[in-house]
Amino acid sequence: MTQLIVEQAGPVTLVGGGALQAEDLRVAQTLAPYVVAADSGADQALAQGVRPDLTIGDLDSISAEARVRLGAAGLCHIGEQDSTDFDKALRAISAPVVLAVGFLGARLDHQLAVLHSLVQPGRSPCILIGAHEIVFHLTHRLEVSCAPEEPVSLFSLTGVQGRSTGLRWPIDGLTFHPMQQIGTSNKAQGPITLEADGPGMLVMLQKSHLKTVMAQV
The missing domain is CATH 2.60.120.320 (Thiamin pyrophosphokinase, thiamin-binding domain)
Structure with a gap:
């Protein structure tokens, strides 16, 4: 069980290393200014001119350049290998809602793992933003x-x-x-x-x- 690392009173943007449209990140950041990256999502964010407030994951995919730019204070290593970086990051965030970009539209196995994490208990509500739609877990009317x-x-x-x-x-x-x-x-x-x-x-x-x-x- 990952302890809470990010506790925010407002929405949080979570950036992944999958397919990402620049406009989706812009919209998410406008609505949720605090930005967390999941491992190589840091490279995606930096490429769009967005510096993550924190990067969470096992950090086996983030580039050496991104590591240097973010510095040790901007990286949070969670070494266990029984979960994905999306799941590690989502478990570590407490927020009214998480807007997740860069998690849909790339590898199908990664997308299936993300959907699996989306419906697990004990996570902050999360909305996935993809190229064509939003995806979320229905827990309220x-x-x-x-x-x-x-x-x-x-x-x-x-x-x-x-x-x-x-x-x-x-x-x-x-x-x-x-x-x-x-x-x-x-x-x-x-x-x-x-x-x-x-x-x-x-x-x-x-x-x-x-x-x-x-x-x-």
Whole structure:
């Protein structure tokens, strides 16, 4: 169990070493100015002109140049190898919400590991920002003013039921499970609500809803 290293009263941006769009980092930093990098995410941030307040991980991927630029005070080494750098960093952060960029769109195995960490207990709420959507763990009742025909995708990593309003295909009465029922490529008919009866449900929405979701996770 990683001890808390970063404790912030406001949102935190977490930068990874995967596919990263400069605009996504800019938006995240605007909403969450305190920046943490997960290992080689430091190189990504520095390349975009953003100096991380702290870099956390096993530090086996960060470049020698980034190490020098950040200095020993800017690096936090967590040596255990049973978890990913994303998980190490997320466990070490206490914040109202974490905006994570650079964790989607590159290696599929890395993305799957990130999604696994996203639904684990004891972490600060986290919203993944990707090239086309945001992804987050549904733990509270959610209300979003979607436009008609807007995509709304659900995918549970365990067995869980839920309720919805405003979807073309309502989820009430369904038991979601990764080996059975999934809910990708649903459509909004207008404003929607979503609820889950337990942990494990991932929601994918358009990036335009980031601020709305931040206020509710």
